[in-house]
Amino acid sequence: MDSKSTSDAREKLLETTEDLIYRNGIQATGMDFLVKESGVSRKTIYKYFGTKDELVAEVLRRRDERWMNWFMTSVERAETPEARLLEIFSVLKGWFLAEGFRGCAFINTAGETGDPQDPVRLVAKEHKEKLLEFVRTICQEYGAPDPDALARRFLVLIDGAITVAHVLGDSSSADDALEVARTLLGK
Known part of the structure; x- marks a missing residue:
């Protein structure tokens, strides 16, 4: 994956996570749902953010x-x-x-x-x-x-x-x- 694709995936993940958490809350926004909605693999999510809390904190x-x-x-x-x-x-x-x-x-x-x-x-x-x-x-x-x-x-x-x-x-x-x-x- 090139750096543009990597930054695009990270940006998409952050935008999707913000939208879902603001609409539904942290607990109602599971990792499977984030993967489905963002199109970013679970492996890639954990590559950028070690935990869901770190992802939410960045958002x-x-x-x-x-x-x-x-x-x-x-x-x-x-x-x-x-x-x-x-x-x-x-x-x-x-x-x-x-x-x-x-x-x-x-x-x-x-x-x-x-x-x-x-x-x-x-x-x-x-x-x-x-x-x-x-x-x-x-x-x-x-x-x-x-x-x-x-x-x-x-x-x-x-x-x-x-x-x-x-x-x-x-x-x-x-x-x-x-x-x-x-x-x-x-x-």
Whole structure:
């Protein structure tokens, strides 16, 4: 197999795995199903990734990079720090209304792993830490007296809105979170 075929097979495997896990979860996405859907042999899968957890962790790392880039770029379109803090919830609502929205891939997969040191859980933790840091930076720019505390509260609002939108199928959770955010900012 030449290097282009090898990279194509790896890419196809990663894309297929991400799609299946986001739609069905880790446990419901068995290796036989991955082989069938991706067209990549089990031997090739284990060549690239020693375990299913390593495959899922790589899928989540790639998703984290794409999702954070999209989210940060979208939020940063707002002109002031206050507007960016509030824009978070407009951006989320747009995501909630998008076809194929199934909640936060990181919350979903972390919920399937019991061990805090599981590679999948660690990637989910890293994602939430990056999200918290992004929000903390905006809170500092906003001039919050305690940007760390405000950022943690915003993270709770963000993840709460995502979870409610997913579990209840209610995109208005973004509107509710926005109202709480306004209260936190004294608006």
